[in-house]
Amino acid sequence: PKSVAGEEDEADIIRIVSLYRTQTLDPIKSVFTGSIEAFGQLYTRLLRLDENDELIPGLALRWEISADATDYTFFLRKAKFSDGSPITADDVAFTLLRMRDDPEAAYSETVEDMQNAWAIDDHTLRVRFNSANIPFLQGVETAFLGIVSRADVERRGSVDAFSDIPVSSGPYQVVEWRRNDRLILEPNPHYWRAGYPLNDGAELIEVVDVNTRIAMLQAGEVDAVRYIQNSHFAELSEDPDVVLPVEPAMRVSVLLLNHDRPPFSDKRVREAAALALDMDRITKAMLRGRGRTANTLLPEQLEFYDPDFPGWEYNPDRARQLIEEAGATGADVTINITAPDSDWEMAALIVQSYWGAIGLNVIIQKMDQALYEQRLEDGDYDSSIEWWYNDSKEPDLAVRWALCGSCGNRAYYTNYQNDRVDELVEMGTAEMDPDRRREIYREIQALAFRDVAQIPLYYFPWPNAYSTGIEGLRLRPSTQWTLEEARRVP
Amino acid sequence: MSEPLLKVCNLDVSFRSRGGETHAVRNVSFDVGVGEIIGIVGESGSGKSVSCRAILGLLPESASVSGRIEYSDQNLLGLDTEGLRRIRGRDVSMVFQNPASHLDPLMAIGAQVSEPLIHHQDASPTQALDAAIERLREVQLEHPEQRVNSYPHELSGGMKQRVMIAAAIACGPGLLLADEPTTALDVTVQARILELLKSLNEQHYLSVVLVSHDLAVVAQVCDRVLVMRHGEIVESGDTKQVIYSPQHPYTQQLIESQPSRMTIRPPVATDTDTLLDVSNIDVEFASPGGGTMRALNDVSLILRQGESLGVVGESGSGKSTLARVVMGLVKPKSGDVKLRGQSILQKRNRLDLSVCRKVQMVFQNPYDSLNPRYSVYETIAEPLERHKLVPATKLDERVAELMGLVELDSSLASRKPAQLSGGQCQRVGIARALAMDPELLIADEITSALDVTIQAQIIALLNRLREERGLSVIFISHDLTLVRSFCDQVVVFQSGRIVESGAVSGVLEQPQKSYTQELLLSVPTL
Amino acid sequence: MFLKVGKRLGHILPVLLGISIVSFGLIQLTPGDPARMILGNKASVEAVEAVRERMGLNEPVLQQYGNYMLNLVQGDLGESLRYQQPVSELIMQFLPVTGFLALYVIVLTVPLTILLGILAARNRGRWIDQLIRMTSVLGMTMPVFWLAMLMLRIFSVELGWFPVSGFGTGFVGHLHHLFLPAVSVSIYLIPVLVRNLRAALLEEMNADYVVASRSKGLPEGYIFRRHILKNASLPTLNLFGVLITWLIGGTVIVELVYAIPGLGTLMFNAILGRDYSVIQGLTLFYAFSTVIITLVTDMLSALIDPRIEL
Amino acid sequence: MIARWPKSLRFGAGIVLLWLIAAVLAPWLTPADPYAIDLDNTLRPPGGDWLMGTDHVGRDVFTRVVFAARIDIWMGVMGVLAPLLIGVTIGLFAGYFGGLFDSVMMRIVDITLAFPFLILVLAIVAMLGPGITNFIIALALVAWVSYARLIRADVMVVKNAEYVQAARTLGFSSPLIIFKHVLPNTISPIIVYAMTDMVLVVLAGASLGFIGLGVQPPTAEWGAMIADGQAYITEAWWVSFFPGLAAVSFGIGLSLIGDGLARMLRIGDT
Numbered sequence A: 001p002k003s004v005a006g007e008e009d010e011a012d013i014i015r016i017v018s019l020y021r022t023q024t025l026d027p028i029k030s031v032f033t034g035s036i037e038a039f040g041q042l043y044t045r046l047l048r049l050d051e052n053d054e055l056i057p058g059l060a061l062r063w064e065i066s067a068d069a070t071d072y073t074f075f076l077r078k079a080k081f082s083d084g085s086p087i088t089a090d091d092v093a094f095t096l097l098r099m100r101d102d103p104e105a106a107y108s109e110t111v112e113d114m115q116n117a118w119a120i121d122d123h124t125l126r127v128r129f130n131s132a133n134i135p136f137l138q139g140v141e142t143a144f145l146g147i148v149s150r151a152d153v154e155r156r157g158s159v160d161a162f163s164d165i166p167v168s169s170g171p172y173q174v175v176e177w178r179r180n181d182r183l184i185l186e187p188n189p190h191y192w193r194a195g196y197p198l199n200d201g202a203e204l205i206e207v208v209d210v211n212t213r214i215a216m217l218q219a220g221e222v223d224a225v226r227y228i229q230n231s232h233f234a235e236l237s238e239d240p241d242v243v244l245p246v247e248p249a250m251r252v253s254v255l256l257l258n259h260d261r262p263p264f265s266d267k268r269v270r271e272a273a274a275l276a277l278d279m280d281r282i283t284k285a286m287l288r289g290r291g292r293t294a295n296t297l298l299p300e301q302l303e304f305y306d307p308d309f310p311g312w313e314y315n316p317d318r319a320r321q322l323i324e325e326a327g328a329t330g331a332d333v334t335i336n337i338t339a340p341d342s343d344w345e346m347a348a349l350i351v352q353s354y355w356g357a358i359g360l361n362v363i364i365q366k367m368d369q370a371l372y373e374q375r376l377e378d379g380d381y382d383s384s385i386e387w388w389y390n391d392s393k394e395p396d397l398a399v400r401w402a403l404c405g406s407c408g409n410r411a412y413y414t415n416y417q418n419d420r421v422d423e424l425v426e427m428g429t430a431e432m433d434p435d436r437r438r439e440i441y442r443e444i445q446a447l448a449f450r451d452v453a454q455i456p457l458y459y460f461p462w463p464n465a466y467s468t469g470i471e472g473l474r475l476r477p478s479t480q481w482t483l484e485e486a487r488r489v490p
Numbered sequence B: 001m002s003e004p005l006l007k008v009c010n011l012d013v014s015f016r017s018r019g020g021e022t023h024a025v026r027n028v029s030f031d032v033g034v035g036e037i038i039g040i041v042g043e044s045g046s047g048k049s050v051s052c053r054a055i056l057g058l059l060p061e062s063a064s065v066s067g068r069i070e071y072s073d074q075n076l077l078g079l080d081t082e083g084l085r086r087i088r089g090r091d092v093s094m095v096f097q098n099p100a101s102h103l104d105p106l107m108a109i110g111a112q113v114s115e116p117l118i119h120h121q122d123a124s125p126t127q128a129l130d131a132a133i134e135r136l137r138e139v140q141l142e143h144p145e146q147r148v149n150s151y152p153h154e155l156s157g158g159m160k161q162r163v164m165i166a167a168a169i170a171c172g173p174g175l176l177l178a179d180e181p182t183t184a185l186d187v188t189v190q191a192r193i194l195e196l197l198k199s200l201n202e203q204h205y206l207s208v209v210l211v212s213h214d215l216a217v218v219a220q221v222c223d224r225v226l227v228m229r230h231g232e233i234v235e236s237g238d239t240k241q242v243i244y245s246p247q248h249p250y251t252q253q254l255i256e257s258q259p260s261r262m263t264i265r266p267p268v269a270t271d272t273d274t275l276l277d278v279s280n281i282d283v284e285f286a287s288p289g290g291g292t293m294r295a296l297n298d299v300s301l302i303l304r305q306g307e308s309l310g311v312v313g314e315s316g317s318g319k320s321t322l323a324r325v326v327m328g329l330v331k332p333k334s335g336d337v338k339l340r341g342q343s344i345l346q347k348r349n350r351l352d353l354s355v356c357r358k359v360q361m362v363f364q365n366p367y368d369s370l371n372p373r374y375s376v377y378e379t380i381a382e383p384l385e386r387h388k389l390v391p392a393t394k395l396d397e398r399v400a401e402l403m404g405l406v407e408l409d410s411s412l413a414s415r416k417p418a419q420l421s422g423g424q425c426q427r428v429g430i431a432r433a434l435a436m437d438p439e440l441l442i443a444d445e446i447t448s449a450l451d452v453t454i455q456a457q458i459i460a461l462l463n464r465l466r467e468e469r470g471l472s473v474i475f476i477s478h479d480l481t482l483v484r485s486f487c488d489q490v491v492v493f494q495s496g497r498i499v500e501s502g503a504v505s506g507v508l509e510q511p512q513k514s515y516t517q518e519l520l521l522s523v524p525t526l
Numbered sequence C: 001m002f003l004k005v006g007k008r009l010g011h012i013l014p015v016l017l018g019i020s021i022v023s024f025g026l027i028q029l030t031p032g033d034p035a036r037m038i039l040g041n042k043a044s045v046e047a048v049e050a051v052r053e054r055m056g057l058n059e060p061v062l063q064q065y066g067n068y069m070l071n072l073v074q075g076d077l078g079e080s081l082r083y084q085q086p087v088s089e090l091i092m093q094f095l096p097v098t099g100f101l102a103l104y105v106i107v108l109t110v111p112l113t114i115l116l117g118i119l120a121a122r123n124r125g126r127w128i129d130q131l132i133r134m135t136s137v138l139g140m141t142m143p144v145f146w147l148a149m150l151m152l153r154i155f156s157v158e159l160g161w162f163p164v165s166g167f168g169t170g171f172v173g174h175l176h177h178l179f180l181p182a183v184s185v186s187i188y189l190i191p192v193l194v195r196n197l198r199a200a201l202l203e204e205m206n207a208d209y210v211v212a213s214r215s216k217g218l219p220e221g222y223i224f225r226r227h228i229l230k231n232a233s234l235p236t237l238n239l240f241g242v243l244i245t246w247l248i249g250g251t252v253i254v255e256l257v258y259a260i261p262g263l264g265t266l267m268f269n270a271i272l273g274r275d276y277s278v279i280q281g282l283t284l285f286y287a288f289s290t291v292i293i294t295l296v297t298d299m300l301s302a303l304i305d306p307r308i309e310l
Numbered sequence D: 001m002i003a004r005w006p007k008s009l010r011f012g013a014g015i016v017l018l019w020l021i022a023a024v025l026a027p028w029l030t031p032a033d034p035y036a037i038d039l040d041n042t043l044r045p046p047g048g049d050w051l052m053g054t055d056h057v058g059r060d061v062f063t064r065v066v067f068a069a070r071i072d073i074w075m076g077v078m079g080v081l082a083p084l085l086i087g088v089t090i091g092l093f094a095g096y097f098g099g100l101f102d103s104v105m106m107r108i109v110d111i112t113l114a115f116p117f118l119i120l121v122l123a124i125v126a127m128l129g130p131g132i133t134n135f136i137i138a139l140a141l142v143a144w145v146s147y148a149r150l151i152r153a154d155v156m157v158v159k160n161a162e163y164v165q166a167a168r169t170l171g172f173s174s175p176l177i178i179f180k181h182v183l184p185n186t187i188s189p190i191i192v193y194a195m196t197d198m199v200l201v202v203l204a205g206a207s208l209g210f211i212g213l214g215v216q217p218p219t220a221e222w223g224a225m226i227a228d229g230q231a232y233i234t235e236a237w238w239v240s241f242f243p244g245l246a247a248v249s250f251g252i253g254l255s256l257i258g259d260g261l262a263r264m265l266r267i268g269d270t
């Protein structure tokens, strides 16, 4: 890169600047984007993804699944932690059990139903579920199941082991964690993938303001920028030193509607709200051709996503009529968005205008994220513009999270409840026949869509920008950097 | 006499202000020869101060000046700032009428006196300070070595005046414009200052323009006198000639009003009730060097109803402090003040209205005691209005009446203090105090800035109030003649103590203490 | 003097107590859950509860406050809820940056303020005065973040003179890295101060003692420096004190735009993450510095003006 | 009357008056609806149908700039008036009386100053909900401190002036002395500062907008418009430039008024 005054840049250090921050280094303790991105670099998993994001052997050289899909056996390769100690099946079992048993585990859906996990020998691991569990293989690839050192966690305790420099099993180890500023990484000398990482280290830098992040990229201070906004695409696409690849993401942007509160407790109003929106126009305005209108409630990258589902048509007349039928004309509706985010604000403005046209009185409420989450969780909102992503291609987690009313988070805090959907969700987990699974998930998509559980808006790729000076770096759909494969263009 | 040092020809000064134009000085011409002392006397507001300021180009921007002012062949009106600067302080310097506001509150007085030395004579700061101490000693400031570190707010009125004088003579100028330089000084110090001026005059041919309303002082030191009225010179000439055979009726009136010639009013009966009982007052101030300074030391006095008590004594001896204690503005360390037997020492910020109605004070410094943002009318009307002393419909009438009582022209009603002469300010202060219709008036040097005619009228006014309403007066003054003619009782202060007290006739005719004797000896007479 | 300073320092205790109560109260009244902010919205209610339990957030408010104070008395500011690092360590990590920035700003601001204020006052009404007044209004009305962004674009991206982000290494590195941030803050501070100083100067220029000084034949420049400026400096000094205290806590925006790892960003993120202990620790720290700065300005005022008592 | 005003005051008042008129007559002066979005005409440059171009959702920038005057003037006035009244009153009394009241008040000042503005705004917004009124409440709670400190410093000097003592000997009540004698002689720096502060208040709104907590969309407000538009600075400069220009002109007007008033209040200056 252009050399930054006063700073030597001899080593091949990859710098990524992001809005999202590393909040903890304990892989089971957060599902926030920033932390997940760090977990992936520090902890290896049993399986990993190839260039096409297909599952391939990771720490496990191969695996066997029992016919009833309750027993999984993994055969591990020889590998070491960053402190030089061997990674054994016991460590993996410990990792899995820890996720299941730690009351503070942020997201343990994957191993909820796990009966036990144990080492058969140093390199053979057995995992047993209470009932058939098809999604598990995808699950073990997620960053939350990054393998931690049992010895170290037991020695230092669950808090201290991750508070500064954890023992890592992935491509990198921590040099310094400057909280609230950056995570400085160097290659893990004992990483099992020989020859990787291709670079000399990495820095994950946290910067709030998008303009600053972009300026840093343009000034050559960083190699990649995570999360740029709409407003900058035009400018950056003209910059010869910057590339803006379209990187698919397993995410969908949605309008959450509170099913427990008028007017959206009335299905007619929800339907009207969806019909009122000209999705294609919205998508075009918001994404400038970089994504597509969502036609179902599941991200398009997921397995069993139904590409043929028709989606919402734009029919304001019908919408107005429905609103009148429901007696909701002139009703006050709030849209909550998080601040500061100019994209959400723009989306909210557009929705406000469309909904205004069918007789709803829309008030936009911008608030800081903590307050926003609190209101969402408390069900203290009418509607909310959001996006969510799934950690793997496996739709099981997605539907549990977003559509299942009895799965713990009230269908993404919308209070949507359809018993048939909940039933189908459980069926999907246990179903071994892929065709029948496809049917199950298609039915879930159709049901939730018709109930207007949420209003899907669009599928959008990661909005990242890269310097032309590096190669091999991208963000996978599952929010993981291919950092170990990145290097400076010679 | 050779070429005059200063030649003023057809000086005209007028002020533009919101109310229109004020013609303050008209067609004034006079000369000052080398080594000559010229006195300017005249009515308060007649343009004496303005003329002096005009000479050094020190009038505010709102003034327009025309005429010719020549100082040893240079036309001062034609000089640029730098040219004027060279002359100011070195060749011609000035003592201002309100010393208080003319000293920088944030600078120690020693530095203020040494400044001109540093700038005109390239003295080093330490040399200059030594010289400054010398000057302060010459103007009779006690302990000048320590005093140099004091700030203006720590000095008494007379001390500030002496600091101003010291600064003015620091560089040994050729001409000194002294605007009422001794108003705030007791007679002994006044005598010594006059002596100092005279000796500078004799030894260094210092020329002086002495503005004063004290004809006796003028008679004592001046070679020639100018008499001003309404911005014009009405008479001028040799001192003796003007004083002993005045031609102009105004001058005649002026001489007539001289206090020594006023009839001495008979003392009132001494068996009336005790009005004010001040007992064993001690006051301490933090002194600049650390530690404390005792400003009043075991001071006790008694004032009867209808009586007039003169307070005399050297500058800085605690006279004003006593007045402030009685008013509740300074809290004494110990002692008590009783009004008709009731203690009136205040604990709270607000002074007791019932006491204020009975006791009023006219401050020594007329200018500083007026709110700079209030017009004359507002200042006088405020107490009347606030305390509902007159019905609203009568307000204007009463203000006009009070202004008339103190001889203030009604055209001044809308002026702010900065647009008034010293004497005018003083009379506003008197009118304001009288507006409260007090039983006891504390008059701190109320005549210091007044010409004798007005002085006489004010004294007559007070006498009338004493007779008609039984007003009692504490009359702080260094003008012993005035005290003799106006007061029944007198106390003599020295260094915070009362050294002698008693009936005027006794104390001032047969003084017991040497200090009092010295005071009497220093009184200038015509 | 020492006694009075000591007495003033004694005032710090009630202030700190007041601060701790107010900040505690504010935090308690502010919705948003630190546990949720760490775990993320997919986390289960049980997990959130478990984290809250560990953090001690489920205890009665008074008890939480008691615990906090108990630790505080022992000099312990507690641990960051989010980062599980002692708050004092976090503050010490970010303090040098903000401190450096604040000093930098002062160094840039004070001489310029004095220079411009004087120039404007002495040339009142002339073009230079108008120019200073208008440009300062311009500087003042331009939002800090906007200006900062423009400067980034021009001086860092286009010209490459200054780095976009960070603190740099070594004294020169710091100077280099923090130049644009310091200028951004100064551009906002200087106008406020200059206008004030100018007004105060004009006020004092009419005083009697100035006339008296002229009568002594003192050079105008000297009168200005030693008399007018000194008398006019009091209100400006006070304003400066207010602004400096503001500076310590108020560089947030600038720190965010220039990605400077300082106390401002720390506070910003602590607030967004509801990191209670960091918020409290920082507020106490701010309070402490505020009191010290106030004390210093008061002492300076008393030093300049003998009429003022400490 | 006006003829006797200093020139800067007349000029400043003229600018501010223009904005006031614009604010009042906004619906009649502007061609469009300030909130109507038009996705077919986003980021149109100035000229033609759009005097100042359109923004990222196709709203007419000119219309919004004019309408924003309503909010900004209100915000400026309220955001300064409230803290000024509170701060000046407290500063006057604390400085004049000294003693316990002063100590307590100054401790409260210290406490308030210790809270970075952001915390209070966040807390208040979180407690009361976002919106401009709450923003002003937050402002009043914090900004009075500056006024209190500024005026107190002057009061400490003026209260010992002889004319104030004279007023006391006239038996005036303390509030009377404070408001009629002390206040007029200490207020002019406050007025200068207040005019400056008004600009700063509008800017504080913008800064909060930058972190996303200013006025709520789609309210037209200069600060928020600058904040929104800055992202498009290279692609569409006009989105943030014109509101910026408006804010600057308003700021110049206010500062001129401040200078003029200070000049009028100065003693002996004609």
Ligand SMILES: Nc1ncnc2c1ncn2[C@@H]1O[C@H](COP(=O)(O)OP(=O)(O)OP(=O)(O)O)[C@@H](O)[C@H]1O
Binding pocket: B015, B017, B022, B024, B043, B044, B045, B046, B047, B048, B049, B050, B051, B060, B062, B097, B418, B419, B420, B421, B422, B423, B424, B449, B450, B451
């Ligand atoms: N700045 C000013 N603006 C308007 N009028 C003024 C100003 N200064 C002085 N005057 C007026 O000019 C006249 C002359 O004032 P001056 O101060 O010379 O009087 P004086 O002879 O010194 O009186 P005194 O003996 O009372 O000091 C007075 O009527 C006064 O009110």
Ligand SMILES: Nc1ncnc2c1ncn2[C@@H]1O[C@H](COP(=O)(O)OP(=O)(O)OP(=O)(O)O)[C@@H](O)[C@H]1O
Binding pocket: B153, B154, B155, B156, B157, B158, B159, B184, B185, B186, B285, B286, B287, B293, B295, B314, B315, B316, B317, B318, B319, B320, B321, B322, B364
């Ligand atoms: N605020 C103060 N701080 C310190 N010392 C003071 C203060 N006020 C007065 N003094 C001192 O108290 C002494 C008495 O002062 P006071 O003003 O009472 O004198 P005075 O008798 O009125 O003199 P003059 O005739 O010169 O007015 C002086 O030495 C003065 O320096």
Ligand SMILES: [Mg+2]
Binding pocket: B048, B049, B050, B097, B179, B421, B422, B423
């Ligand atoms: Mg005079």
Ligand SMILES: [Mg+2]
Binding pocket: B156, B157, B158, B319, B320, B321, B364, B444
């Ligand atoms: Mg006295």
